[in-house]
Amino acid sequence: MLRLYTMKRIIPVILSTLIVLACVKDPQALAPVDYVNTLTGTLSTYNLSTGNTYPAVAVPWGANVWTPQTGADGDGWTYRYDATHIRGFKQTHQPSPWINDYGAWSIMPVTGGPITDEAARASWFSHKAEVATPYCYSVYLASHDVTVELAPTSHAAAFRIKYPQDQPAYLVIDAYQGGVTTLKDPYTITGFSVQNHGGVVEGFRNWFIIKSDTPLTEAKNDGQNIAFALAESGKTVNLQVASSFVSQEQAEQNLKELPEGFDNAKNAARDAWNNALGRIEVSTEDIDNVRTFYSCLYRCLLFPRDISEVSADGTRVHYSPHDGKVHDGPFYTDTGFWDTFRSLFPLLNLVYPEVSAEVQKGLVNDYLESGFLPEWASPGHRDCMVGNNSASVVADAYLSGIRGQDIDVLWEAVTHGAHAEHPTVGSSGRMGWQLYDSLGYVPCDAGIYESAARTLEYAYDDWCIAQLGKALGKDVSAYESSACNYRNLFDKEVRLMNGRLTDGSFRRPFNPLKWGGDFTEGNPLHYSWSVFHDIQGLIDLMGGEDAFADALDRVFTMPPHYDDSYYGFPIHEIIEMTVMGMGNYAHGNQPIQHMLYLYDWCGQPWKAQKRIREVMNKFYTPWADGYCGDEDNGQTSAWYVFSALGFYPVCPGSGQYALGTPLFRKAVLHLPGGDVVLEAPSNSAENCYVKALKLNGKPWNHNFLRMSDLQAGARLRFTMASDPACERGVEQEDKPYSMSE
């Protein structure tokens, strides 16, 4: 009796507890990867980018990425959120639609007949019947009644394809134009893609192999596309897929990356993401902010890509896009330093130093194999953007304590690149270096486009070389001197940076709203702040702290007017500025992304805090239109990751971060030297101002944090408030680093 009585009482309690657990799932119990939305940024067009991303399925820094393909073969907009049809599942290496792809090929299951044409084989699909995660993508292909699942390793992938009972089943391989596909035996397909947009030498191949657990026969061959018939209908077919830039044999070798069974591949990829994403933990009551944070961090960990491969004897080798040969060692690619020097590489240096060390070894290989460091790599040198910011990427890594790279070779590389132009690729080395060296600026009348942007970035790059050289015991007096060259472009009459002619006069008429021309994808209002290493020097040029702060304010308070005459139409970056309702502040593009933090140098850090919080809340979401412009290989995401933690690397190479405003009540960085615990218990949407900060228990009034303090493990405690703390961070000693100090 007692027992029965007890059970009657207990069972309802257990049931109600289970119901509560099921309904009110603790969001903090999810793993980091569960917060990632890989569709963020995919609602983009040529005219308006909300990220220009695709749902990349890969492992962190993986060589290959897989994506559902909604666009035609060759279309840079490979997956669009507003599309209704999927044409295939593409192995891609595309870093940006503007750079496009290389080595692409795709797999598409079809039913009914061997439909090879890419438009005819396309299937209706719904986001409601799609599960998009970093480690696995699955979708129901309605037109074929087929469910596809795929899970990646770095060079391989597992596919699980469920075909219907009542239709003949086929598998189409699209090797892209010029590609070749062959059925080696009933269980093995081999082939290669030659697709590329430059950055490789003649004879480039992406060799692939597909192992099927179900026998295949060739049903239709139209050259680029081949349809293979499956022996029977109603099967779940498992494919093991791998590729190699080295050889067909190496592609087969790369199959060994895959564990047995689809679910094991999926779980291994999931673990890889959780290990990498979990290096930063955040706590907040606003789950959307956690989603945005991990969606951004996911983007940061996709680039640059490690395309090296492990050969049969266990050696790490890579195909070199520079000479077409196979060399030992790592090789990283698919990044544009004009974007990513700013905060993506500093993020790797702080949180993922072991990856950064491999990237630096890869840069050594770039230089040894091509004579230059890349500025835009995909996979070899690409002609895109300006600057010589490889100097920043090399110097910041070394000065952040990254070791293992041959720094003597890298020193030779950065000093060589400062005084040389790549023979065929305009953006590698320094275009106009002779004029820059003789005049102290690249003149705007010498046929070198975007000359003012180049000058400003070369001056910062010279400062980077000087800092690296000092650490290596070199004579850096020449670089210390040319690091001041930004001053040569400051036009006192207009109080902004301006293009300058060979005779020393400034460009007239001057229009601060003119995009392009002497600048790169921005106007003088955006680019005048590109003096990362000497904000104090810029303040002095602009007439002091108040004038400097007024100039910053004006960017936000003025209307979003623009002059697009250089391009002849408003480029997407211009439209992205106008639609955000923040005047001429153009966060959708990179040149201005550090600007909000500059209030830290002029005694008004609370203005930085307010604007940074506003940008985090307004310009970033975890949804399909989640970015405010091209995401650009982790850079725009790294801005958010740093900013949400409460600091940002305005000047990579300085060993400092400018202080902003933390987004979360608690964040923990698991660094090799110890945990960095950031606490802001009074944080909220209203309490966006830093009233006080303690570092390791002691008051810290400065507007900067030192990297060395964080690397040792640190405890930061922020007191947040709804009103600005106008007494905090206003002394000269509170300003972050400037060369002029």
Ligand code: CA
């Ligand atoms: Ca951009």
